[in-house]
Amino acid sequence: MTSRPERPTRLAFDAAAAEAHLARVDPRLGRVMAERGPYAPSSAAAPDVFHSLMRAIVYQQLSGKAAGTIHARVLTALGATEAPGPHAILATDTDTLRSAGLSANKEASLRALAAAAVAGALPDETRLADYSDDDLIAAYSAIRGIGRWTVEMLLLFHLGRPDVMPIHDLGVRKGFAHVYGWDELPKPKQMEAACEIWRPYRSVGSWFMWRALEPVAVSCGPAPSAP
Known part of the structure; x- marks a missing residue:
């Protein structure tokens, strides 16, 4: 027997508005969201x-x-x-x-x-x-x-809250270092300070830090037609 299946999180805010706001204040995060989006947590x-x-x-x-x-x-x-x-x-x-x-x-x-x-x-x-x-x-x-x-x-x-910032989460810290080109993992206080610009949607930014560590699917285009 396995654990129960996951369901989409019922959000307490407008995810599209959150992504638009974050893309304006943090263009680098905006590029990650464009590549990995949309915001779709599940539990x-x-x-x-x-x-x-x-x-x-x-x-x-x-x-x-x-x-x-x-x-x-x-x-x-x-x-x-x-x-x-x-x-x-x-x-x-x-x-x-x-x-x-x-x-x-x-x-x-x-x-x-x-x-x-x-x-x-x-x-x-x-x-x-x-x-x-x-x-x-x-x-x-x-x-x-x-x-x-x-x-x-x-x-x-x-609960789908919009502004959660798990500064001690290893995956979020690794994703942040990867996205922003840090040589070392940011300390929790450094994460907290650097991500202030994400307010009031730090949940969204954090989720995309996890996603940033996942492999990206590469499309090779359609198969060539037979001669």
Whole structure:
């Protein structure tokens, strides 16, 4: 069994307007967007933030294939095929979750997330638009095993926020060095300063830094006709 298929991210902004703005303020990024566009992030088809964070915990520091296998085993251990609730996690004993492939730290993190959900300590998912990015980063990263990067990925790929700048992401830093001709990877603070001109659409610029590292398909034109 594999992980769930991905779905296009439902964006909270006009992507075409964002690309037009970025092309004006940063012509080099504009060339990358013209070659690699359009902006089209996608995320695993988690039904809500709770399950997106649950999946993120399972996937931490693992390859996609291995993480997908463990994620499927965890769902089975919880008696679910799609979206187990927090009560199901809290009702499942440690040995059962560990036997599904979770490390001790990940098992504890899942329980902490579930306990926060049951206690009503998570932001109201019906009012997420009322929360700033910083509010959500502070709220979710207070939970054991969920760091700033994990919440930034949630904001960018699950919630479709426009101005997320994951300055600690290695792929974004590598892409930036490649696009802008830096000999060394930029430090996070250097990334933050250099990408200020991307506001208020730093999510878009960041996504294209990942894309910049991917191979470009080369068209050889139509096959020659037979003589």
